[in-house]
Amino acid sequence: MGEKGYEGSGAHSAALEHAGADTPRYAIENPGLPPHRPRLADEDPRAAKRAERQVSVFFLISVIGTVLFFIGYFGVGQIGNDEDFGLLYLQNLLLGLGVALAMLGIGIGVVHWAKTLMPDHETVEERHEIRTEADRAAAQGMIADILDESQIKRRPLLRNTLIGAALLAPLPFIFAFRDLDNTDNFSDRAVNNFGPERLRHTMWAEGVRLVRDPTGSPIKASDVTLGSALHVIPDGLNDVEHGKLNEKAKAVVLVMRLDPSKVDITPGREDWNVDGIFAYSKVCTHVGCPIALYEQHTHHLLCPCHQSTFDLTQECKVIFGPASHALPQLPITVDDEGYLVARSDFTEPVGPVYWERGEQS
Template sequence: MGEQGYGGTQRPSDALEHAGDRTSRYAIDNPGLPPHRPRLADEDPKAAKRAERQVSVLFLISIVGTLLFFIGYFGVGQIGNNEGFDVIHLQNVLLGVGTALAMFGIGIGIVHWAKTLMPDHEMAEDRHEIRTEADRQVAAGMVQDIIDESQIKRRPLLRNTMIGAMLLAPLPFIAVFRDLDDTDNFSDKETENFGVERFRHTMWAEGVRLVRDPTGAPIKASDVTLGSAVHVIPEGLNELHEGKLNEKAKAVVLLMRLDPAKVNISPGRENWNVDGIFAYSKVCTHVGCPIALYEQHTHHLLCPCHQSTFDLTQECKVIFGPASHALPQLPIAVNDEGFLVAQSDFHEPVGPVYWERG
């Protein structure tokens, strides 16, 4: 009974004899490229024209999306300086939908263009180094072939709508990043750091009472029990008619009480708390999310967006997560009536640390 091999029954001597030419015996011939199957647009000029119009419509959608972004960014937000939630909701919808349409139109338009109008023949070429002038001319010819195959020269509707969409699409991002720089509002050259002064100063000042958010009720030291956490805003914030949300976004504070013996207090901050009542900014130093989770047993503050964790016993030092800076502390005291008041504003800018804090 013979032994089984790749070619059926064979003797061991046969396997050894033909081991050297196994590649030639069992190699598969190169099948070559599959036959090209023409698309509808390759054979029907009407289909090609229809595809061209479809791609142009997608590019026009991108242009409309960019215009919607600008309407929301520069138009809706300026209506009578109204910062009501309805206006903010409308603005966010226009910004989101506009950006999505701008990117969607360009992306899908280019893909549809490539799949319906650009040549789709498969090619196989050997790779070689470009050294001689003749080779460079060949490379230049290849680039010209690509331009010709894209049909961008003989389809002006595609070319013009694509150029318009691509020129407008980056403008929303330029507007957003440009708006971060508020240096024109400050004469001091040291403030030329992406508008850091906006975050260095809040409504907190000496004698400003701490009130509950959102009721505005003032807080006495006796109201803050051990282990509790109170959301706090500066008195007078609710009475603002303009800029209320902007001021609140900077000035919101978490007020907590714990055993002062458990807190490692830095020199110079000994009188920043009132019998273990500490006030810290609610604005996460990662990307500015509101911190609202307080673990009473561990004395940790947790940001719900990216899980940055701050240790209250170490002056809200970061112990986990992407944040790299402790939460700014608000110095507080008690006035003659027993209400908690601020000693001053924050001693450093609130918010994310990508603004200069020098």
């Protein structure tokens, strides 16, 4: 019984193999490309002209977005001061809306151009290596065909609005990077090459008291208990008029107290704390978000933006998340009246890591 079954199975397999030898390899033949369906703009010149105007409108929207950016950047930025939050909100709105319109206008315009005006027929061509001069000439001819199919030569309105939008769109990013220096004098910006060195210095200096944020009350070492965390700014920051928010963004500090025997202190930093009171920059080294959470039992500092976690017992070394650099430590001591004061400024730059960042002061 089993033998017959085996023979039957073998005969069946042989029959299938034999049948397959006399038939095409694929049971379903390649149907080829579907028939081309012309679009309305392909047959109606008025529809094509209307599509051209629509694409140009999108490019003009991009130009308007760039203009809005500059109105917020130069116009609103020169009114009032850093403490006028209404103007700050308006400026941020114009900056964000301007960049969004500048990028979306070009993107949507190009997509609409391709879908309505550029040829949409499908072609299949085998890939081959370009070696001979004839092949190179053929490649140049293909590029010329692409330019012709894009109709960029025949439609000057599209070409001119695209060129205008493309030239203006990068300007917001150029001026935003230029302003990293945060210097009012343009010549200073040029000399400092965008001023990455300015991130190395804050309002902290030798003898500057640590005061509570936002009250400005000084802090004695006896005020900081085990497990506590205080948000601290340098004394005198509240008296700064121009650039106060920018200075605070760089100088804000977290002060915590824990058992110094639990901290792995780097040689040379033994006197940077006061009986287990440590001060670290509150600015995350990933993208600059404020460190907001302190876990008392684990001695971990957590950034709420992207969950970067810093271990206070390892001098705020990164133990989780995208941050790649430990939080800078502020050296502190006490003055004659027992108040916490800074020994110096930070010995390394605060904030997000950048390509020129180093450890030297």
